[in-house]
Amino acid sequence: MPESNQSHRSVGRYLVQLAVVGVxxxxxxxxxxxxxxxxxxxxxxxxxxxxxxxVTIVVAEEPPQLDSSxxxxxxxxxxxxxxxxxxxxxxxxxxxxxxxxxxxxxxEDRATFWLRRDARWSDGRPVTAHDFVFGWRxxxxxxxxxxxxxxxxxxxxxxxxxxxxxxxxxxGVRAVDDFQLDVSLQRPVAYFDKLVAFPSYYPIRExxxxxxxxxxxxxxxxxxxxxxxxISKWIHGARLRLEKNPHYWDKARIxxxxxxxxYFTRDPSTQLNLYREGRAAVASLNVETVETAxxxxxxISRFASGAVxxxxxxxxxxxxxxxxHLRRALSLVIDRDELVxxxxxxxxxxxxxxxxxxxxxxxxxxxxxxxxxxxxKVDVDLARHHLELAKRELGVDEIPRLMMLVTDSPTTAKxxxxxxxxxxxxxxxxxxxxxxxxxxxxxxxxAGDFDIVVSGWGxxxxxxxxxxxxxxxxxxxxxxxxxxxxxxxxxxxxQTSLDPGHRVFAFGQIQRILAEEVALIPTYEPGSVYVxxxxxxxxxxxxxxxxxxxxNAYITGES
Amino acid sequence: xxxxxxxxxxxxxxxTSxxxxxxxxxxxxxxxxxxxxxxxxxxxEARYGLDRPVFPDQYxxxxxxxxxxxxxxxFTQRNRRVNDxxxxxFPVSAILGILAIVFAGFGGILFGSLTAVYRNxxxxxxxxVLVVVxxxxxxxxxxxxxxxxxxxxxxxxxxxxxxxxGWGTLRHLIIPSLVLGLGTMAFLTRLxxxxxxxxxxxxYIRTARSKGLPPTRIFFRHQLANASLPVLTVLGPAIAAITxxxxxxxxIFAIPGLGRYFVEAVQQLDYTxxxxxxxxxxxxxxxxxLVVDLAYALVDPRVRLE
Numbered sequence: 084m085p086e087s088n089q090s091h092r093s094v095g096r097y098l099v100q101l102a103v104v105g106v107x108x109x110x111x112x113x114x115x116x117x118x119x120x121x122x123x124x125x126x127x128x129x130x131x132x133x134x135x136x137x138v139t140i141v142v143a144e145e146p147p148q149l150d151s152s153x154x155x156x157x158x159x160x161x162x163x164x165x166x167x168x169x170x171x172x173x174x175x176x177x178x179x180x181x182x183x184x185x186x187x188x189x190x191e192d193r194a195t196f197w198l199r200r201d202a203r204w205s206d207g208r209p210v211t212a213h214d215f216v217f218g219w220r221x222x223x224x225x226x227x228x229x230x231x232x233x234x235x236x237x238x239x240x241x242x243x244x245x246x247x248x249x250x251x252x253x254x255g256v257r258a259v260d261d262f263q264l265d266v267s268l269q270r271p272v273a274y275f276d277k278l279v280a281f282p283s284y285y286p287i288r289e290x291x292x293x294x295x296x297x298x299x300x301x302x303x304x305x306x307x308x309x310x311x312x313x314i315s316k317w318i319h320g321a322r323l324r325l326e327k328n329p330h331y332w333d334k335a336r337i338x339x340x341x342x343x344x345x346y347f348t349r350d351p352s353t354q355l356n357l358y359r360e361g362r363a364a365v366a367s368l369n370v371e372t373v374e375t376a377x378x379x380x381x382x383i384s385r386f387a388s389g390a391v392x393x394x395x396x397x398x399x400x401x402x403x404x405x406x407x408h409l410r411r412a413l414s415l416v417i418d419r420d421e422l423v424x425x426x427x428x429x430x431x432x433x434x435x436x437x438x439x440x441x442x443x444x445x446x447x448x449x450x451x452x453x454x455x456x457x458x459x460k461v462d463v464d465l466a467r468h469h470l471e472l473a474k475r476e477l478g479v480d481e482i483p484r485l486m487m488l489v490t491d492s493p494t495t496a497k498x499x500x501x502x503x504x505x506x507x508x509x510x511x512x513x514x515x516x517x518x519x520x521x522x523x524x525x526x527x528x529x530a531g532d533f534d535i536v537v538s539g540w541g542x543x544x545x546x547x548x549x550x551x552x553x554x555x556x557x558x559x560x561x562x563x564x565x566x567x568x569x570x571x572x573x574x575x576x577x578q579t580s581l582d583p584g585h586r587v588f589a590f591g592q593i594q595r596i597l598a599e600e601v602a603l604i605p606t607y608e609p610g611s612v613y614v615x616x617x618x619x620x621x622x623x624x625x626x627x628x629x630x631x632x633x634x635n636a637y638i639t640g641e642s
Numbered sequence: 643x644x645x646x647x648x649x650x651x652x653x654x655x656x657x658t659s660x661x662x663x664x665x666x667x668x669x670x671x672x673x674x675x676x677x678x679x680x681x682x683x684x685x686x687e688a689r690y691g692l693d694r695p696v697f698p699d700q701y702x703x704x705x706x707x708x709x710x711x712x713x714x715x716x717f718t719q720r721n722r723r724v725n726d727x728x729x730x731x732f733p734v735s736a737i738l739g740i741l742a743i744v745f746a747g748f749g750g751i752l753f754g755s756l757t758a759v760y761r762n763x764x765x766x767x768x769x770x771v772l773v774v775v776x777x778x779x780x781x782x783x784x785x786x787x788x789x790x791x792x793x794x795x796x797x798x799x800x801x802x803x804x805x806x807x808g809w810g811t812l813r814h815l816i817i818p819s820l821v822l823g824l825g826t827m828a829f830l831t832r833l834x835x836x837x838x839x840x841x842x843x844x845x846y847i848r849t850a851r852s853k854g855l856p857p858t859r860i861f862f863r864h865q866l867a868n869a870s871l872p873v874l875t876v877l878g879p880a881i882a883a884i885t886x887x888x889x890x891x892x893x894i895f896a897i898p899g900l901g902r903y904f905v906e907a908v909q910q911l912d913y914t915x916x917x918x919x920x921x922x923x924x925x926x927x928x929x930x931x932l933v934v935d936l937a938y939a940l941v942d943p944r945v946r947l948e
Contacts (some may be wrong), residue, residue, distance in 0.1 A: 095756075229682075319898060520669060
């Protein structure tokens with residue numbers, strides 16, 4: 084067809100016209116819709132701004148809400164640690180510093196805190212002892228169902244109130260006047276100063292709380308701040324901007340003017356791209372992105388999260404794992420070095436020989452130095468010997484199939500497959516992996532529906548007891564129902580003794596009993612690696628308390 | 643009228659099946675890493691009405707609340723109402739969705755016509771290869787590649803032309819909506835190509851030409867308009883595809899759309915948010931399909947409304 088060339092050319096021209104109209108139409112539509120959605124900003128913030136002393140960061144998860152009495156997750160604790168302040172707070176070197184309390188005395192059955200008179204809420208009114216009484220009562224009130232209510236149980240009547248047996252007004256905390264807070268204790272607590280730094284102990288002002296009509300902590304304007312920063316903008320899912328609180332009593336200490344959490348994403352490659360682009364000052368790395376960072380020769384920092392992971396074993400009598408010899412056999416074949424360095428292969432992870440992680444402090448230094456860790460050797464022959472003894476005691480020819488309950492995360496999946504293989508090849512055991520979503524893993528663990536469960540525990544307060552009481556017979560988190568009267572006695576000692584040396588001795592005994600009885604099999608302490616902008620200095624990472632902590636951070640002028 | 647009734651039944655079915663499925667998924671939304679005493683568990687259950695029998699009490703309450711347009715309070719964001727979550731985050735997803743649909747529709751028509759006109763020649767071959775890639779490669783791969791591409795582009799140019807991720811400026815809209823619309827555009831291109839080929843050979847085009855109509859008019863009024871009709875028909879399913887595709891794009895580009903709240907709610911077993919978003923999306927899609935049907939009747943006189 085001779086005319087087709089002609090037609091091609093003209094149609095081609097029409098299509099070009101159409102394309103031009105399309106591009107402009109699309110741009111116009113972007114503009115209109117953006118205007119309707121209030122996307123009015125025109126500039127993108129840089130990762131660090133030395134003149135404005137502003138840092139832009141990416142946060143893996145948005146805090147679900149910021150009511151300090153109800154918060155349970157690390158991202159909420161991180162934000163709360165910047166915008167609120169308790170009686171005490173965590174300092175630069177990880178130790179405790181005076182916060183709203185100027186000084187305090189902690190005795191056997193009571194504690195007194197004297198509040199500084201210049202501590203202010205972000206509306207300029209003073210922070211008083213009444214605000215602490217109100218906040219603590221909210222945490223313990225069973226009607227609020229706070230998961231962390233237990234952390235107040237050292238206070239008189241707290242547990243009874245939380246169980247609904249006493250009215251909330253009977254809680255052993257009293258405002259003597261605006262600036263003196265008296266606490267009656269249920270039992271002596273050597274670490275009460277560490278407890279009051281926890282978010283569940285933060286103050287909440289009653290009149291403001293009432294004015295929010297049940298929406299306290301849901302948005303920037305339904306919160307009142309008494310910390311170094313206040314939330315100036317909270318667009319759910321998009322942005323959380325903290326600005327220096329002009330009413331904060333210690334504002335001279337704070338050098339950053341603003342911390343802008345402008346991105347919420349846990350995707351490691353997005354985080355790294357934002358870092359690379361100069362839009363975010365910090366990015367956490369995973370196995371793949373760490374390679375990119377290494378290639379680019381960026382300085383990589385590592386950080387131990389403070390948690391410890393272990394295999395919980397089911398001690399209920401109908402379970403094969405209730406047999407000590409079987410538990411010994413299992414623990415003797417696991418090569419922690421192999422698991423951490425060859426299987427999990429995530430930088431920052433270290434093998435764990437004990438329930439007490441490496442960073443814990445004893446009476447005069449690291450706890451590890453004061454209570455040496457029991458040796459952890461792989462001994463397959465000895466393990467097989469114990470396995471034979473176990474079979475004889477259980478009266479079986481073969482150990483029945485063991486159910487290993489795990490969460491559906493990539494790391495635990497790899498770990499579970501490794502363990503399954505090890506138990507199969509070294510002991511000839513049949514192990515089935517039961518992979519569940521997190522909430523269902525918790526439900527099955529709580530119901531005792533497992534033989535082995537891959538668990539982890541993160542610290543709540545800076546004392547070995549935050550791990551030490553986990554396997555007490557009464558602990559709700561002791562899913563395998565391990566029960567040992569001697570261990571219970573040592574836990575009670577660690578809870579009530581005020582003598583540091585004696586408490587460390589008790590922790591030593593707890594560690595010994597757990598190892599002898601193979602109550603659990605510790606596996607590793609997880610960690611993370613990240614890159615940080617070289618001009619951003621003074622960021623504190625810590626195992627307990629708000630992490631990361633930017634309150635002491637600043638941006639230097641030159642690298 | 644009949645269609646409307648069908649829509650209502652569909653939505654009822656979505657609501658009920660989600661309710662049944664959710665209550666049969668193992669796990670409990672109130673469980674947390676820190677175990678709480680049974681007394682507090684009971685308190686929490688009472689607060690969310692989980693202490694009453696699932697059927698009929700919980701089901702009826704839930705249906706009654708849906709009729710009133712109240713989806714309750716989130717389990718994880720404990721003082722945020724599900725209605726607030728929908729109200730704040732659906733517009734974000736909607737903006738991305740509209741842009742993606744416009745991009746897909748326009749691109750599909752443009753490239754489809756191009757391939758048809760240049761059938762079996764270079765533009766046709768190149769575009770059709772790209773179309774196959776666009777249809778078969780999942781969206782999250784494009785999203786990740788696009789992001790890497792932007793980083794590279796900005797690095798070469800030395801300034802940020804387009805942002806890597808986030809929300810707040812107009813520039814944040816462009817790449818995510820293009821990525822979101824890409825798969826649908828590929829699909830529409832293929833559709834447009836075949837329908838354009840039909841039209842090009844049609845008798846009425848030859849008639850129009852022999853009548854001496856100007857070529858511009860022939861192209862736009864007769865060829866393009868008629869060939870675009872099938873594209874309109876598949877817009878309903880296309881909207882569904884783009885809505886669901888939005889989840890991934892929102893996660894990767896750190897965009898505060900409804901999709902990521904839905905995904906997170908499923909992971910957290912946040913009953914009220916799961917219910918709210920599913921019923922909302924379900925209703926939205928049912929309405930969209932109805933709207934597309936109506937639009938089709940308006941554009942094509944051969945289709946009559948019953």
